[in-house]
Amino acid sequence: MEMYPLKCRPIFKPRIWGGWKLHDVFGKNLPTGQLIGESWELTDMPDDKTVVDNGPLTGQTLCEVLHKYSRPITGRNNYCGPFPLLIKFIDSHEVLSVQVHPDAAACSRISRGKPKTECWYIIQAETGAVIYKGLKSGTTKQQFENAIKNGTCAELLNSVTVHPGECHFIPAGTCHAIGAGLLIAEIQQPSDTTYRVFDWNRIDSATGKPRPLHIKEALECIHFGQTADNLPVRTVGRLVETEAFSLDKGHRTAGGEVLFSPGTMKAIVFLSGQGAMLGPAFDAIPFSAGDTFLIPAAIDGYIQVHSDCEYLVAAVREST
Numbered sequence: 001m002e003m004y005p006l007k008c009r010p011i012f013k014p015r016i017w018g019g020w021k022l023h024d025v026f027g028k029n030l031p032t033g034q035l036i037g038e039s040w041e042l043t044d045m046p047d048d049k050t051v052v053d054n055g056p057l058t059g060q061t062l063c064e065v066l067h068k069y070s071r072p073i074t075g076r077n078n079y080c081g082p083f084p085l086l087i088k089f090i091d092s093h094e095v096l097s098v099q100v101h102p103d104a105a106a107c108s109r110i111s112r113g114k115p116k117t118e119c120w121y122i123i124q125a126e127t128g129a130v131i132y133k134g135l136k137s138g139t140t141k142q143q144f145e146n147a148i149k150n151g152t153c154a155e156l157l158n159s160v161t162v163h164p165g166e167c168h169f170i171p172a173g174t175c176h177a178i179g180a181g182l183l184i185a186e187i188q189q190p191s192d193t194t195y196r197v198f199d200w201n202r203i204d205s206a207t208g209k210p211r212p213l214h215i216k217e218a219l220e221c222i223h224f225g226q227t228a229d230n231l232p233v234r235t236v237g238r239l240v241e242t243e244a245f246s247l248d249k250g251h252r253t254a255g256g257e258v259l260f261s262p263g264t265m266k267a268i269v270f271l272s273g274q275g276a277m278l279g280p281a282f283d284a285i286p287f288s289a290g291d292t293f294l295i296p297a298a299i300d301g302y303i304q305v306h307s308d309c310e311y312l313v314a315a316v317r318e319s320t
Helices: 021-026 063-066 070-074 106-108 141-150 215-221
Strands: 008-009 011-019 038-042 086-092 098-100 118-125 132-137 157-163 167-170 175-180 182-186 195-198 238-241 245-252 257-259 266-270 275-280 282-288 292-295 302-307 311-317
Touching: 008 063, 008 141, 008 175, 011 086, 011 141, 021 086, 021 182, 063 070, 063 266, 118 238, 118 245, 132 167, 141 215, 157 195, 157 275, 195 215, 245 257
Parallel strands: none
Antiparallel strands: 008 292, 011 038, 038 086, 086 182, 098 175, 098 195, 118 167, 118 182, 132 157, 132 175, 238 245, 245 311, 257 302, 266 292, 266 311, 275 282, 275 302
């Protein structure tokens, strides 16, 4: 089987805070009558497995092709899955809940869940849009617990104004929330373990009730010394490097080319522009803004840029 860049069919996630930016900006074919907050582009989660949507492997799940062709895709002899990244787009028409994801130590203490470190690349931001990133310096566990009970915990969050082109690192254990008016590319560990501590007194229209909170678990997970001051914001080159993955940003103008690097599996998220991927073993594969591809380790070839193009490259660390 000759390898080629794999594009998967997105999994759209209705969210009470979602909107229509994924259609308006990227032209994604969203289901009608629903607010879509997330588009899962590459995932091999237990209940959510993206399906290949191009070439000879069309119709097979990412999980299936990784096991059938593990060596040429991953570059490893000992791949046992699941795919170690979850890549998604987020449209926050309204603010998301205040929440935290556990690290490995917290998962062990709570005896459930999976760790989740993530990063947010800001694609679009309405004027004045913010994220909430860590707690204000000096905030203690008791102070935060009291603020949750009083409905004032948002006052203890770091509010950070954001701009397109920024990448914000959100390690596991960081109390956070995505504000309204943002379109984000999120690269994360493959976990959907989320503990909500505050949901802005919002009512879920589907149930007529507030969404569940997970205050006990959240307080067990939060790193109370984690503030915005010690979380980097980067805009060029190597954006993030964690024990699980790295993320780089690239840019090419019309007529430019980017060579693939055989030997390493990676994912490419195209943020703007259009062009094609070409190689000796496959026909030209077009791409445009909003497309995400898994690039197998075994393929040779290059990206040919037809119009100004920004992109993200996510790579899994060898130890993962």
